[in-house]
Amino acid sequence: MSTKHALLGLLLEGSSYPYQLADRLQDRLGPGWAVGSGQVSNTIRQMEKEGLIEPTASGVREHKRRRFVSITESGEREFDDWLDAVLVAVKLPRRPELLKITLAGPERLSTAVEHIDAYEESCMRRLNEFLDARDSIPRQRARVRADYVLLRLNLSADISLLEGELQRAREVRETLLWLHSQPNAIWPSTAARSSSQAAPAWRAARNEIFEGMASTRREQPKPERLDR
């Protein structure tokens, strides 16, 4: 996240002080974004040096001790340039767990399954957190609150992503367990072999049926059965 531009955007709506800015940013973006008050204070100091913001009087008595800042003209230009820049590159999330699974080999598949279990649990925890956050957005009355709508939009995007991750984790587990049960699967590493397992019960039935069907073909014509 560009903390600098997010803060400039908030300051366009009115002057504020660092702690309030951190809180407002977190409220507007939801739990998907990690907003630290330390990071916000550092960024504000840096922006002040760059002349993007300047100290200002709050005008509110109880806030006299707070160090209020407001956006400068240079800051407004910086924000506009950032807003106008077109984003076209699609960034796909990289999944370290899938990389591990790809390279684990047959001997360590069961460890990979344990990792996936932990990942699934983590996905569920995050998903519940986002669902709670979405549910806690106050219900709108007659007039539309644009910030609520946009927060709901932000959260829904992350919820879809997490639901996808959860589904993916479950499919990964199903696939790993299935691969684990395939004694004849071919692996890239010739040294690594999956553990020797007895062929599943269906294998013998299938071989018998298919061999029978193939031999019936050889003994054509097939004897007639009762035709009704």
Add this chain to the structure above:
Amino acid sequence: MVILRFERVCKSFRRREGSKLALDHVSFGLERGQIMGIFGPSGAGKTTLLRVAAGLEAPDSGIVAYNDERLSEMSTAQHRRYRRRSVGCVWAGQSWMPGLSVREHVELPLLIDGCDNRTARRAALKFLLACEAGECAELMPDELSDGERRRAAIARALIIEPQLLLVDGAVSGLSIVEQEQIMELLAELAQDANVAVLVADTNAGQLLRVDPIVYMRDGKLIGTEPPDERGKLYTLPTPASHPSAADA
């Protein structure tokens, strides 16, 4: 040896808005032990092709031959025998009869063919096991996962020990494992049992272990997928008017 042959087969359906050509001069040959895939968008004519091959629809023109015998020249008894014993079919969204268990569904083709209950039951259990659906035998079809239902449907089609298997929508909507299981089963059926298998699906990427794969569009088999068809699944929305400062 070619077991199923289509020669310039045409089939059209009458619609309120006019006639629709579902098969447009379709020609191909399918050999024993071969597993051929047909893919293409919905409405391309894949299901009609399979229905004509199964003898459920008569073509308007052209030749459909099984073992060099034209379906159109078969006697009623021969035609019936073809449908009951030579060709097995698995249809997308296959209907299941209410009140019958999976095993009873699989037994049905044998019972209809005059087989006794005990033999039919034993065969059904064995075919379900061979199709990795042994655990589903006594369940009702609506209790199965999509993959299990598809494997049970294949068991039901195979119980007559057909020489030709037609599968419509083989693996659509299934997980990676279920796709692998079904395509492995079909590939082994072709290779080990010497059965000719014709599979239709909307997505060529799912037709694992199938060779050849032919693209179908507007009732025609046109070889490989044309470049302008690729990526059609996701298209940009029609450009809408953007909000401007004046609208605010």
